[in-house]
Amino acid sequence: MATVFCAVAISPESASNRGPDCMRVGIIGVGMTAFRPSTPEYSWKELMFEAASRAYADAGVDPRTEVDSFVTCAEDYYEGFGIFDEFTPDQLGGALRPVCTVTGDGLQGLANAFMQIQTGLIDIAVVEAHSKASDILTLEGIIEHGLDPIWNKPLGGHPFLIAGLEADAFVRKTRTSVKALAAVVAKNRTNALRNPLAAYAAKVDAEQVLSSAERFAPLRALDIAAPADGGVVLVLASEAAARRRHANPVWIRGIGWASDSPTLETRDWTQAAYAQLAAEMAYRLAKVRRPATEIDFAEVDDRFSYKELQHLEAVGLAKKGEAGRTVLKGGYDPGGALPVNVAGGSLGCGNVFEATGLHRAAEVALQLRGDAGSHQIDGVRVGVAQSWRYIPSATGAVAVLGVGQ
Amino acid sequence: MRKVGVIGAGMTLFRRRLQETGKEMCFEATKMALDSAGLTRADIDMVVNGTAPDAFDGVHMKGEYLLDGCGGYRKPYTRVFTGGGTGVFSSIAGWWHVASGLADAVLVVNEEKMSSCQPHPQSVFAHIWDPILDRPLRPNLVWIFAMEMNRYMHVHGVKKEDIARVAVKNKRNAVGHPCAQLADPKITVDDVLNSEVMAWPVQRLDISPPSDGASAIVLASEDFIRRRKIKDRAWMSGVGWCIDSTMWTDRDLYFPEYVARAAQTAYKRAKISDPRREIDFAEPYDPFDYKELHHLEGLLLAKKGEAPILTREGVTERDGDLPVCPSGGLMGVGNPIAATMGQKIGELFWQLTNQAGKRQIPHEVHTGVAQAWGDLMQYGSVVVMSS
Secondary structure (H helix, E strand, C coil): CCCCCCCCCCCHHHHCCCCCCCCCEEEEEEEECCCECCCCCCCHHHHHHHHHHHHHHHHCCCHHHHCCEEEEECCHHHHCCCCHHHHCCHHHCCCCECEEEECCCHHHHHHHHHHHHHCCCCCEEEEEEEEEHHHCCCHHHHHHCCCCCCCCHHHCCCCCHHHHHHHHHHHHHHCCCHHHHHHHHHHHHHHHHHCCCCCCCCCCCHHHHHCCCEEECCEEHHHECCECEEEEEEEEEEHHHHHHHCCCCEEEEEEEEEECCCCCCCCCCCCCHHHHHHHHHHHHHHCCCCHHHHCCEEECCCCEHHHHHHHHHHCCCCCCCCHHHHHHCCCCCCCCCCCECCCCHHHHHCECHHHHHHHHHHHHHHHHHCCCHHHCCCCCCEEEEEEECCCCCCEEEEEEEECCC | CCCEEEEEEEECCCECCCCCCHHHHHHHHHHHHHHHHCCCHHHCCEEEEEECCHHHHCCCCHHHHHCCCCCCCCCCEEEEEECECHHHHHHHHHHHHHHCCCCCEEEEEEEEEHHHCCCCCHHHHCCCCCCCCCHHHCCCHHHHHHHHHHHHHHHHCCCHHHHHHHHHHHHHHCCCCCCCCCCCCCCCHHHHHCCCEEECCEEHHHECCCCEEEEEEEEEEHHHHHHCCCCCCEEEEEEEEEECCCCHHHCCCCCCHHHHHHHHHHHHHCCCCCHHHHCCEEECCCCEHHHHHHHHHHCCCCCCCCHHHHHHCCCCCCCCCCCECCCCHHHHCCCCHHHHHHHHHHHHHHHHCCCCHHHCCCCCCCEEEEEEEECCCCEEEEEEEEC
16 A cells, blocks of 8 residues: 655645655556447437446456546536436446546546545556547537526527636737637647647648637637547556556656636636636646646647637637737647647547546656557657546646656 | 535525526526625636436536536536436535645536436436346336335335335425425324325335535635635545446346445544444435435444334434434435535535534534435445534
């Protein structure tokens, strides 16, 4: 059993003079299904089973005897159940074992499993998230149901209006060209052509994006990631267990999560405050002081094209107002100075809802291991995965992953 | 592993159709818990929210909606959800936030607003079943609990009178609880046995009805407690959680094996080898009166089939050898699902720090256990606390 744990809490008063000293937690298993617009031959349970089976095989663990804790990430309305937690154990091998649901993005689930291992009582933990969006008949209605029932929902607008308004606030504040939004779409969908698991890989250019149907100005049809089905499972282990079981564990160097105001009226519309706060926490744990030079590549949430740019600025990988200019110059291409969403992002792979952040962490882990196949980038040692909980939330998480000492 | 203490607790009135929104109830409970710990929101590093189905409140991503009421604005905030098990489970999530070393002081806020669900929250429970195997039978929660109660009574030859004693004890215990919805100083076993039959053997007074409410606790590390010179604290000495298979039709319902496994884990972590001797009082989950008995056996505080006998002999009364639900439990105080953390973890804190007022157990107590139960009769969450 592990005995070393984080010696210092992250509260500002303690973090200012002493750096946190955490036990290492490693990712020793990665499992994913293909992401597809619909999976009529699979139930959500079978998606979970396939992703879990792949992750367990990758890690070489038996879930029924060797995994100490399982964390699943799901929201009832997306799943179509009153209490979705009921339906999680069997297909993960977790029956009569410690399983729990974090109603959050997969990276928040990862953060909770990370903390469980840091207590020293848990050696191996599993995190699962999935999407069976093709089962949802009234997706817009569900998203609208997330609005404040007294102040916002009665206004009756399409919930994506929020993304349109926020995109507008972002491009005005940062003087970002809408061409930069189109460049994000073109890059990510083209990147997805090298990812055999992606649902929406296509040779799309910026002109096509700019001439696609106008939706929620300044957003056009191609600026919005389309839903997909898919499952992602990661196996985590304490440092000792990770070294024992895996030749090349990927270390979770730092993780952070945070929420801005849930009310539309009082949140910051121009910059993603949640991503900035989450990144500050993750960098503090990871002892990253200059993210722009210490991070080799990033996987960030791009479920609306402007979000990729807004998130890159929020997590300190671009200066305010710079992300749009950089993407236009190819700086975020696979061969650029900071490759971003090399696997295709959500624009290329599809929006897998609560699995989005875990998918990003899985992609970062595969890149760091050198297992990313045809979209592998060379020589990467440290990567960032960032997530957002989609409309209408202002919640997100950031994980810093790395290999080697 | 760092020691984690509960240093404050608060809970709102439990009533069906409170005027307050879910956010406002969370704010009220949060403020009470912070005040009781002598802290402000600025002292809190992270926030955990626990709340059961979104469909009760009628809000998708309910945790996001409740966030500012829980004090989570611009803080690391997570919601956890294990059905009815959330009532104790969210405090376990709070525990690992502190025990991991990532946080020094954490708020755990649980909420439920069932009255928003029209015409009755039972309509939400129509959507908790397997869509292929169960849902076409149009099952209802009271029916399946009637099956479980029947099985329990059949295996051990338990009489309904002995189960009704639990309802009487808890509704009487709740007298003096400032949040109680169902306290009744004059209730008798005959009242329970003569109440309307819902689904045999479940009668109206065997069930705790839907409610609205919120509760909150503050958790802190040993170092924080020492630094701030906090006097009223109770240590979380052991935690355990366990889920059984979704296929509830495949198991014998007379004994909650998942509770036993969660309890064994919690006792082991608390270094308790003989729970019956080392646990001074218990707050098992009692949304139905038979559940208290079922769970006492699951918690290994009674042998299988022995809990009704202990109840008949008065062992589980507040002044008995093993006081059970001295708060009044869900049967007496009310059952806004996740918010029952107030009668479970909250009551352990108040009893162990001598703040339970009229509900204070008359003899000295040092160690208590709280448990919640949820999902499809499959989830057990257990916390052992010591002074």
